Amino acid sequence: MGIKRIGRHLIEHRWRVRRIFPPDVMAVIEHAIRAGEATHSGQVRFVVEGALDGAPLFRGQPARERALDVFSQLRIWDTADNNGVLIYLLLADRDVEIVADRGIDAHVGAAGWESICKAMEAEFRAGNFAGGAIEGIDAVSRLLASHFPRHGGGKNELPDAPVVM
Numbered sequence: 001m002g003i004k005r006i007g008r009h010l011i012e013h014r015w016r017v018r019r020i021f022p023p024d025v026m027a028v029i030e031h032a033i034r035a036g037e038a039t040h041s042g043q044v045r046f047v048v049e050g051a052l053d054g055a056p057l058f059r060g061q062p063a064r065e066r067a068l069d070v071f072s073q074l075r076i077w078d079t080a081d082n083n084g085v086l087i088y089l090l091l092a093d094r095d096v097e098i099v100a101d102r103g104i105d106a107h108v109g110a111a112g113w114e115s116i117c118k119a120m121e122a123e124f125r126a127g128n129f130a131g132g133a134i135e136g137i138d139a140v141s142r143l144l145a146s147h148f149p150r151h152g153g154g155k156n157e158l159p160d161a162p163v164v165m
Contacts, residue, residue, distance in 0.1 A: 017050040017091060017164055025130045026162050032134045033160040036141025041148045042083040042104060043158040044140055045076055046133060049165040051092035063090040067097035070165070077101050079157050083148050085140050087133075089124070096120045096136070107147040116140060133162075 021029075033044050047070055067088035071077060076084035082103030089096050098113040105113075116139045123132025 017048055020091070020129045021048055021133075021162070021164065025133075026164075028130060029133050029137065029162045030160050032137045032141075033162075036137055036144070037150075037156065037160065039141060039150055040083075040144035041081055041150050041154050042085060042141075042144035043076065043079050043156075044085050044087065044137060044144070044160075045074055045158060046087045046089075046137060046162040047074070047165060048089045048091065048162065052090070063088070063093050063095040064097050066090060067099045071099040074158070074163070076158065079103075080155075081148060083144060084158065085144065087120075087136050087140065089120075089133075094121065094124065096124070098136075098140070104144060104147060108143050112143065 029046055033046065036044060049066070049070075052066065067086060067090075070088055071084075071086045074086070076086050076099070078084070079101060082101040084101045085104060086099040087096065088099065096117040098117055100108065100113060116136055119139070120132045120136040123129075123135060126132075
């Protein structure tokens, strides 16, 4: 755990998350998730967290570990076809993590998810937060559609609205 990381997390404020992801951007993200889920039977969640605080920060919890916690807390693992996907952004670390349930992960693997994360991080570094989020959601949805295409109506098992933690 570095002092620079602690400092970044301590000075990161919720207002920055709201400035980068205002309600209109959050609505566009929700629409992208809903549109993507119309093409596949998977479930996509988008979560942005400004910074870690308390015990997770001071014990040096990496973004990946935090994403796994969020994946569990939001019960993304609890989908009928084991094809839930979390796109998690930790702003203070400037890190995107994708956590996928075993059904879809068996088809895509770590390298596939990492390429999407890198593309999103590049967009975010350029200040294109809305575009980067949509690009990532669309890429995840294309993978889900290729491995778990929608057949019939299907049930929306998880909310489509993005989450700010």
